[in-house]
Amino acid sequence: xxxxxxxxxxxxxxxxxxxxxxxxxxxxxxxxxxxxxxxxxxxxxxxxxxxxxxxxxxxxxxxxxxxxxxxxxxxxxxxxxxxxxxxxxxxxxxxxxxxxxxxxxxxxxxxxxxxxxxxxxxxxxxxxxxxxxxxxxxxxxxxxxxxxxxxxxxxxxxxxxxxxxxxxxxxxxxxxxxxxxxxxxxxxxxxxxxxxxxxxxxxxxxxxxxxxxxxxxxxxxxxxxxxxxxxxxxxxxxxxxxxxxxxxxxxxxxxxxxxxxxxxxxxxxxxxxxxxxxxxxxxxxxxxxxxxxxxxxxxxxxxxxxxxxxxxxxxxxxxxxxxxxxx
Amino acid sequence: xxxxxxxxxxxxxxxxxxxxxxxxxxxxxxxxxxxxxxxxxxxxxxxxxxxxxxxxxxxxxxxxxxxxxxxxxxxxxxxxxxxxxxxxxxxxxxxxxxxxxxxxxxxxxxxxxxxxxxxxxxxxxxxxxxxxxxxxxxxxxxxxxxxxxxxxxxxxxxxxxxxxxxxxxxxxxxxxxxxxxxxxxxxxxxxxxxxxxxxxxxxxxxxxxxxxxxxxxxxxxxxxxxxxxxxxxxxxxxxxxxxxxxxxxxxxxxxxxxxxxxxxxxxxxxxxxxxxxxxxxxxxxxxxxxxxxxxxxxxxxxxxxxxxxxxxxxxxxxxxxxxxxxx
Numbered sequence: 001x002x003x004x005x006x007x008x009x010x011x012x013x014x015x016x017x018x019x020x021x022x023x024x025x026x027x028x029x030x031x032x033x034x035x036x037x038x039x040x041x042x043x044x045x046x047x048x049x050x051x052x053x054x055x056x057x058x059x060x061x062x063x064x065x066x067x068x069x070x071x072x073x074x075x076x077x078x079x080x081x082x083x084x085x086x087x088x089x090x091x092x093x094x095x096x097x098x099x100x101x102x103x104x105x106x107x108x109x110x111x112x113x114x115x116x117x118x119x120x121x122x123x124x125x126x127x128x129x130x131x132x133x134x135x136x137x138x139x140x141x142x143x144x145x146x147x148x149x150x151x152x153x154x155x156x157x158x159x160x161x162x163x164x165x166x167x168x169x170x171x172x173x174x175x176x177x178x179x180x181x182x183x184x185x186x187x188x189x190x191x192x193x194x195x196x197x198x199x200x201x202x203x204x205x206x207x208x209x210x211x212x213x214x215x216x217x218x219x220x221x222x223x224x225x226x227x228x229x230x231x232x233x234x235x236x237x238x239x240x241x242x243x244x245x246x247x248x249x250x251x252x253x254x255x256x257x258x259x260x261x262x263x264x265x266x267x268x269x270x271x272x273x274x275x276x277x278x279x280x281x282x283x284x285x286x287x288x289x290x291x292x293x294x295x296x297x298x299x300x301x302x303x304x305x306x307x308x309x310x311x312x313x314x315x316x317x318x319x320x321x322x323x324x325x326x327x
Numbered sequence: 328x329x330x331x332x333x334x335x336x337x338x339x340x341x342x343x344x345x346x347x348x349x350x351x352x353x354x355x356x357x358x359x360x361x362x363x364x365x366x367x368x369x370x371x372x373x374x375x376x377x378x379x380x381x382x383x384x385x386x387x388x389x390x391x392x393x394x395x396x397x398x399x400x401x402x403x404x405x406x407x408x409x410x411x412x413x414x415x416x417x418x419x420x421x422x423x424x425x426x427x428x429x430x431x432x433x434x435x436x437x438x439x440x441x442x443x444x445x446x447x448x449x450x451x452x453x454x455x456x457x458x459x460x461x462x463x464x465x466x467x468x469x470x471x472x473x474x475x476x477x478x479x480x481x482x483x484x485x486x487x488x489x490x491x492x493x494x495x496x497x498x499x500x501x502x503x504x505x506x507x508x509x510x511x512x513x514x515x516x517x518x519x520x521x522x523x524x525x526x527x528x529x530x531x532x533x534x535x536x537x538x539x540x541x542x543x544x545x546x547x548x549x550x551x552x553x554x555x556x557x558x559x560x561x562x563x564x565x566x567x568x569x570x571x572x573x574x575x576x577x578x579x580x581x582x583x584x585x586x587x588x589x590x591x592x593x594x595x596x597x598x599x600x601x602x603x604x605x606x607x608x609x610x611x612x613x614x615x616x617x618x619x620x621x622x623x624x625x626x627x628x629x630x631x632x633x634x635x636x637x638x639x640x641x642x643x644x645x646x647x648x649x650x651x652x653x654x
Contacts, residue, residue, distance in 0.1 A: 030477040081438060085431035104412035104480060107434065108473050111408060114441055115469035122466060126459050135462075136449055142442035146435050150357040153431060 001310075003317045010051045010061070011044040017065050018072065021120060033101040033109035034116075038076045040092045046181040047072045049206075049318070053185025053199050055311035067134050067184050069120035074138065075177055077113035078145050080106055085149075114142070130187050137180040137187075148173025155239040159247065159263070166244045167208065175207030182206075198305040202315070205299035209322040212292040215240035217327065219276070219285050231272040237263025241291060245284035254278045289323075296323040328637075330644045337378045337388070338371040344392050345399065348447060360428040360436035361443075365403045367419045373508040374399045376533075376645070380512025380526050382638035394461050394511050396447035401465065402504055404440035405472050407433055412476075441469070457514050464507040464514075475500025482566040486574065486590070493571045494535065502534030509533070525632040529642065532626035536649040539619040542567035544654065546603070546612050558599040564590025568618060572611035581605045616650075623650040 022038060024031040047068035051061035082088075083096040084106055090096065098106035121138060124131055151169040155161045182203030186195050218230055219242050233240065243262065250258055257278045261271045279285055299319040306312045349365060351358040374395035378388035409415075410423040411433055417423065425433035448465060451458055478496040482488045509530030513522050545557055546569050560567065570589065577585050584605045588598045606612055626646040633639045 027474060027477045027481055029481065030474060078438075081434050085434055105477065107408050107412055108477055110438075111405075111441065112470060112473040114438065115466055115473065118445065118462070118466045119470065122459070122463055131459075132449070132453050135445070139442055139445045139449060143439065143446065146439040146442065147354060147357065150354045150432065150435055154354055154356065 001313055001317060003314065003321055006314045006317075007043065007045075007048050010048045014044050014047045014051070014065075014068060014072070017069060021069055022073075022116065029101065030105060030108060030112065033097050033105045034112055036094075036097050036100060036109070037080055037091065038073065038113070040094050042092060044072060045210075045318075046075055046177050049178065049181040049203065049315075050185035050188075052311045052315050052318075053182045054189040056189070056306050056309055056315065057186045057191040057195060058189035061185075063188050064185055066120050066123040067138075067188060068181070069123075070117040070134075070138055071141075071177055071181050071184070073113050073117040073120060074142060074145075077110045077117065078142075078149070080110040080113065082149065084110075085153075133187055134184055137184050141176040141180045144172040144176040148176070152239070156237045156263070158239075159237075159259075161239045161244050161247070163241070163244055163248070166239055166241055170208060170211045171204060174211040175204045178207030178210070179203035195305055198302045202299050202302040202319075205295045205302060206319055206322060209292045209295035209299060209319065212241050212288055212295065213323050213325065215242055216285065216288040216292060217325075219279060219288070230276070231267070231269065234262060234272050234275050235265050235267050240288075242279050242284045242288045245287050246279050246282045249284070250278055250282050254282055292323045296320065328640055328644060330641065330648055333641045333644075334370065334372075334375050337375045341371050341374045341378070341392075341395060341399070344396060348396055349400075349443065356428065357432060357435060357439065360424050360432045361439055363421075363424050363427060363436070364407055364418065365400065365440070367421050369419060371399060372537075372645075373402055373504050376505065376508040376530065376642075377512035377515075379638045379642050379645075380509045381516040383516070383633050383636055383642065384513045384518040384522060385516035388512075390515050391512055393447050393450040394465075394515060395508070396450075397444040397461075397465055398468075398504055398508050398511070400440050400444040400447060401469060401472075404437045404444065405469075405476070407437040407440065409476065411437075412480075460514055461511055464511050468503040468507045471499040471503040475503070479566070483564045483590070485566075486564075486586075488566045488571050488574070490568070490571055490575070493566055493568055497535060497538045498531060501538040502531045505534030505537070506530035522632055525629045529626050529629040529646075532622045532629065533646055533649060536619045536622035536626060536646065539568050539615055539622065540650050540652065542569055543612065543615040543619060544652075546606060546615070557603070558594070558596065561589060561599050561602050562592050562594050567615075569606050569611045569615045572614050573606050573609045576611070577605055577609050581609055619650045623647065 018038060022035050024035065050064045050068040050071060054061045054064040079091065080097045083091055084098045084103060088096050089099050096106075097109055101109065117138065121134060124134075148169050148171075152173055155166070155169065179200055180203070182199040183196050186199045191199070218233065218240070246254075247258055247262070257274050261267050261275050264271070267275075296319045299322075300316050303312060303315055345365060349358075349362050351362065377391045377395040377398060381388045381391040406418065407424045410418055411425045411430060415423050416426050424436055428436065444465065448461060451461075475496050475498070479500055482493070482496065506527055507530070509526040510523050513526045518526070545560065545567070573581075574585055574589070584601050588594050588602050591598070594602075623646045626649075627643050630639060630642055
C-alpha cells in the first residue's frame with residue numbers, strides 16, 4: 001500500500017468539495033483572505049482521517065463530507081488566528097493571511113471561517129440522527145483548542161511545567177481535532193459506542209504522536225527543513241516535551257545553562273547551541289522520539305476493535321508515518 | 328409602562344443565566360478575559376428582544392434562554408474582535424479586552440465566546456423541533472456580521488458609497504443580530520411563518536433605526552456624552568448615513584470641503600468643524616434623524632400581526648426609544 005497515494009486520493013476528493021464550499025462572493029477581499037490558507041494545500045490529515053474512519057465501518061465515505069469540511073475549516077481558522085498571535089509571516093511556504101490582507105481582515109476571515117464550519121455541518125439533512133453528537137464534538141473541540149492555545153502561552157511564562165500538564169495541553173490544542181475527526185467519522189458511518197470510543201482513543205494518541213514528533217523534528221533538523229526556528233522557541237521559553245523533560249531532569253551545570261538561558265529573549269546563537277547540547281545530554285531529544293513512538297503504538301492498538309479492511313490498513317500506516325516522517 | 332424597568336427586569340433574569348453559563352474555569356486568565364466584556368453590563372437589547380418576542384406569542388420566555396445566551400455571546404465576541412481591529416481602548420466605560428489581557432488572549436477569548444455561543448444553543452434538548460432553524464439563524468447572522476464589518480472597512484477607502492450600499496451594510500453588521508433575536512424568539516414561542524416573517528422585519532427595521540440614530544447622535548452630541556470621537560470618524564472617512572448623504576448631495580463649496588478634508592488622517596479640529604458644518608448645511612444630520620424615525624415606524628407597523636399584549640407594548644415602546652434616546 002502506498003500511504004502517500006492513499007492520502008492524496010482522498011485529499012483530492014476533499015479539496016474539490018472545499019473549493020466549492022468556500023466559493024468567492026462579496027466582499028471579495030474578505031473571501032480572498034478567507035480562502036488564502038485553506039486553498040494553499042496542506043496534507044488534509046483531519047478530513048482524510050474522517051473519511052478513513054467512516055470507510056472502515058461502512059465501506060464508503062460519502063456521508064462524511066459536511067463534517068470533514070467543518071473540521072478542516074476549523075483547523076484553518078485556528079491557524080489564521082494563531083499566526084496573528086505569533087506574528088508569523090510564513091505558513092505552508094506562503095505569506096500568512098494577516099501579512100497579505102492586514103490584521104483586521106485576517107481576524108474577520110478567521111471568524112468567518114469559524115461560522116462557515118458550522119454552515120458546513122448544517123448541510124446535513126434535518127433527519128440525520130447523529131447531528132447533535134457531531135455538533136457537540138465540533139463545539140467542544142473548539143473550546144479545547146482555545147483553552148489549549150492559552151495554556152501553551154501561559155506555559156511560556158513558567159519555568160517548570162510538568163509532563164502531565166504538557167500532555168493535557170497538547171491533547172486539547174492538537175489532539176482535539178484529530179480525535180473528533182476519527183470519532184465523528186465512525187459515528188457517521190454508523191458505528192456503536194465501543195467503536196466510537198476506540199477511534200476517539202486512536203485520534204487522541206495519533207494527535208499526541210504527531211505533535212511530539214513535531215517537537216522532536218524541530219529540534220533534530222535544521223530550520224530550513226521545517227521552516228521553523230529552534231532559536232525562537234528557546235528564546236520564548238516554549239514548553240515542548242523536550243524542554244519540559246530537560247527542565248525536570250537536568251542537574252548541576254546542565255541545569256544552570258537552562259536557568260540562565262532558556263526563555264531569555266536576548267539569547268545568542270551560541271546560547272541556543274548550549275541549550276540544545278543540554279537537551280541532548282539530558283537525553284530529552286531521544287525521550288521525545290520514544291514518547292511519540294509510544295503514542296503511535298497506542299494508536300494502533302486502539303484499532304483492534306475494527307475488522308480488517310483497506311481503510312484500517314491506511315489508519316495503521318498513518319500511525320507509523322506519524323513517527324517515521326522526517327518533516 | 329416604564330420601558331426602562333421592563334427592559335431591566337428581563338435583563339436581570341438574563342444576566343444571572345449569563346453569569347452562570349460563562350463560569351470561570353482553567354485557564355483562568357482566559358476565562359477572565361472571556362468574561363471581561365459580557366459581564367460588564369450593557370442593555371442586553373438582543374436577549375431582551377428574544378424574551379419579549381417569545382412572550383408576545385406564548386406568554387412566557389422560559390424556553391428562549393439558550394438562544395438568547397447564544398445571540399448575546401455572539402454580539403460580545405464580535406465586539407471583542409472589533410475593538411482589536413479598531414485599536415479601541417475603551418468600551419462600556421472599561422478598558423477593552425486586548426488592552427487588559429493583551430491581543431493574543433483577546434483573540435482567543437473572542438474565539439472561545441463564539442464556541443460558547445454554540446455550546447449555549449446546544450443546551451436545547453434533542454427533540455426540540457426548531458433547533459435546526461435556530462442553528463441556521465445563528466450561523467447565518469455571524470456570516471452577515473463578518474461580511475458587514477468588512478464592507479464597513481472597505482467603504483472607508485471609497486469616496487462615494489450609495490445609500491443603498493450603506494443600508495445593505497448595516498443590515499448585515501447591526502441588524503442581523505436584532506433580526507434573529509426577534510425571529511428566533513417567536514419561533515421558539517411556536518409562532519407560524521407569517522409571524523416569524525413579521526418579527527424578522529421588526530428586528531431588521533429596529534436595528535436600522537438604532538444604528539442610524541447612533542450615527543445621528545455621534546454627530547449631534549459632544550464626544551463626552553457618547554464616549555466616541557466625531558473627529559476620528561471624519562479623519563477615517565467613515566461612511567455613516569450622514570457622510571453618505573452629504574457626499575452624494577453636497578455642491579460647490581460644500582463639496583470642495585468634503586473632497587479636501589473628509590478621510591484626511593491629518594485633519595485638524597478646525598477641519599473637522601468645517602466638515603460638520605457641511606453635514607449640517609446639506610441637511611444630512613436632519614436627514615439621518617428622519618430616516619431613523621422612518622425605520623422606527625416600519626418596525627412598529629410590522630407588529631400589527633401580533634395580538635395585543637404587555638410584551639407587544641414593550642416592543643412598540645422599544646421602537647420609539649430607538650429614535651428618541653439621547654445616548
